[in-house]
Amino acid sequence: xxxxxxxxxxxxxxxxxxxxxxxxxxxxxxxxxxxxxxxxxxxxxxxxxxxxxxxxxxxxxxxxxxxxxxxxxxxxxxxxxxxxxxxxxxxxxxxxxxxxxxxxxxxxxxxxxxxxxxxxxxxxxxxxxxxxxxxxxxxxxxxxxxxxxxxxxxxxxxxxxxxxxxxxxxxxxxxxxxxxxxxxxxxxxxxxxxxxxxxxxxxxxxxxxxxxxxxxxxxxxxxxxxxxxxxxxxxxxxxxxxxxxxxxxxxxxxxxxxxxxxxxxxxxxxxxxxxxxxxxxxxxxxxxxxxxxxxxxxxxxxxxxxxxxxxxxxxxxxxxxxxxxxxxxxxxxxxxxxxxxxxxxxxxxxxxxxxxxxxxxxxxxxxxxxxxxxxxxxxxxxxxxxxxxxxxxxxxxxxxxxxxxxxxxxxxxxxxxxxxxxxxxxxxxx
Ligand code: GDP
Ligand code: IMO
Ligand code: MG
Numbered sequence: 075x076x077x078x079x080x081x082x083x084x085x086x087x088x089x090x091x092x093x094x095x096x097x098x099x100x101x102x103x104x105x106x107x108x109x110x111x112x113x114x115x116x117x118x119x120x121x122x123x124x125x126x127x128x129x130x131x132x133x134x135x136x137x138x139x140x141x142x143x144x145x146x147x148x149x150x151x152x153x154x155x156x157x158x159x160x161x162x163x164x165x166x167x168x169x170x171x172x173x174x175x176x177x178x179x180x181x182x183x184x185x186x187x188x189x190x191x192x193x194x195x196x197x198x199x200x201x202x203x204x205x206x207x208x209x210x211x212x213x214x215x216x217x218x219x220x221x222x223x224x225x226x227x228x229x230x231x232x233x234x235x236x237x238x239x240x241x242x243x244x245x246x247x248x249x250x251x252x253x254x255x256x257x258x259x260x261x262x263x264x265x266x267x268x269x270x271x272x273x274x275x276x277x278x279x280x281x282x283x284x285x286x287x288x289x290x291x292x293x294x295x296x297x298x299x300x301x302x303x304x305x306x307x308x309x310x311x312x313x314x315x316x317x318x319x320x321x322x323x324x325x326x327x328x329x330x331x332x333x334x335x336x337x338x339x340x341x342x343x344x345x346x347x348x349x350x351x352x353x354x355x356x357x358x359x360x361x362x363x364x365x366x367x368x369x370x371x372x373x374x375x376x377x378x379x380x381x382x383x384x385x386x387x388x389x390x391x392x393x394x395x396x397x398x399x400x401x402x403x404x405x406x407x408x409x410x411x412x413x414x415x416x417x418x419x420x421x422x423x424x425x426x427x428x429x430x431x432x433x434x435x436x437x438x439x440x441x442x443x444x445x446x447x448x449x450x451x452x453x454x455x456x457x458x459x460x461x462x463x464x465x466x467x468x469x470x471x472x473x474x475x476x477x478x479x480x481x482x483x484x485x486x487x488x489x490x491x492x493x494x495x496x497x498x499x500x501x502x503x504x
Contacts, residue, residue: 076336076502077290080323081403082297084339084393086347087318088373088380090405090488091340092116095132095296097486097496101503103291104140105133106283108326109316110298111148111181111211113204115374119491125164126374130157131296134168141172144279146316146326148211149174149223150181151268158271174272175279176224180265184243184256185210191251201312202349204375212315214239223276226269236262280328287333292503295323295334301393302436309436312351320397336502338485339399341390341476343407346380348373352439355383355419369409384417384446387479388434394480401502403486404476407469408457408495416451416472419444420479449475457490462497 079098083089096118099105112128119125120135129149131141143149154174161168185207192209193200203209214220219239225232240258247253286293299318302308307319316322324331344365347353357365362382365371371380393399410416421432422442430445452466459465465473465487473484487497 078287078293078295078329078333078335079502080295080297080320080334080337081340082318082320082337082397083300084341084390084397084399084402085300085345085386086302086353087298087300088115088346088348089300089340089342091297092118092127092132093488093491093493094338094340094403094405094486094496095294096120096135097493098294099133099136099139101292102133102139102294104142104283104286104293105131106142106144106279106293106295106327107131107147107298108144108295109146109318109322110314111206111208112150112153113206113208113314113375114298116296116298117374117491118493120493123164124491125161125166128157128375129154130161130168130172133294133296134161134171135166139171141168142279142282143172143174143178144283144327145175145177146322147175148179148181148208148215148316150207151265151272155268155271170274172275173277173279173282174223174275176222176227176276178223179211179215179220180222181207181211182221182239182261184240184247185214187247187253187256188243188251191247191253195251200350202351204349206375209315226265226276229266232265233258233262236265283327283329287329295327297322301339301396302389304396307396307436309351309439312349336400337397338401338403338502339393339397340403340405341385341393342405343410343472344369344385345383345389346371347383348376348378348380353381353383354422354439354442355386355444356381357383361413364412365409368412369406384419384444385476386419386444387476388419388422388432389436390476390480391433392436394482399480399482401483401485401500402476402480403488404473404484405488407465407473407487408455408489410451410472411454411456413451414453416449417446418449418475418479420447421445447475458492458495459489460494460497462487462499465497
């Protein structure tokens, strides 16, 4: 029986991780967000109600699930408080069910200002960040100058640390970017106000997780972003500032690799990317328009139009290797319903040497052109289907082809945004 499950994205984010975490959380006791920040946007649709979560673990819509935001996450307390209030307004009560690591680093207003100013200055070379201060906040963590959640417990120390860091940022923001300076007293006041709301949630989440593992509780680890946005293994520099591949679970929670029983890679039936950077299978034609519209491919966090393309089998195999994936979950199969034919990239051709590569370095994709295999579409409605045998033959064939390309089974298929628009090919908890 699988106890501890990681759910992470295999592409450039927005694969539908949130929906799958929410769906599988009915079988789990804990759900843990372990990296990233409010750059993530995870959309859940339950009883026709759409909820977008950025920081709060997606399992918390189930009334008995305990949520943890662990040490690897960078937290904007004001955003977290907004999200807690949004859930309350929607009648989801998470009192005494959400816990926050005392060693998670904070995102503060000057991180956001610097992120935005840098992007402005980069002009056409911008990364296309979400503008949420993620990069600067992780820089502080690595440079050992972060304010951490635990610092909120000592007002005097917090004030001294905050004044120092605000001065550090004001120097850059004012002199390089001509930005207005920040007053640490204003930030301090806001922090202390929000602290009252989250005070009882702050704890050592490592200890909580060790105890959960010892007591054989089921835990879902919820990834954010996607493997190709990983700071080490993605399409650098067009990446995010954390490890969105499997290593992020271990450093981001303090749970060791032997405690992870099953790693599920969530993969959209086609590809999307928000922000800049290489995207070999990108489409610029009617099919892009079709996928955008039918898949509603607009960012859950920033509202930006997502770039779209065919499924990239080379990238998928890379994600399988990087993350030691146990199985795949294919999402948004229904979005392909009206296409006569469907392409999947099975190799890249280097346009300088004309060599064909079935594996490649994702550090340099510049001259790589996709080599496609073409599959027949099914031209039938699959949305809402919950049994694999009810899928049209061509759709079943498409899933089989993905399994072959990836070299691992497809255990879950998603056929719509609603929680129950899901085919559980194999119940991984049994
Ligand atoms: P995440 O960041 O990986 O959690 O994904 P997002 O929530 O940002 O984006 C996925 C979008 O697709 C959301 O709007 C979901 O409601 C929607 N979605 C998820 N699964 C499916 C599916 O199988 N079919 C369709 N049509 N929409 C889906
Ligand atoms: P979820 O969890 C899609 C992208 C941004 C940009 C790059 C760096 O919803 O899948 P950042 O703000 O992190 O410094 O931006 O990463 N990005 C995402 N793209 N989904 C996400 O999260 C993303 N989080 C960051 O668009 O290209
Ligand atoms: Mg998203």
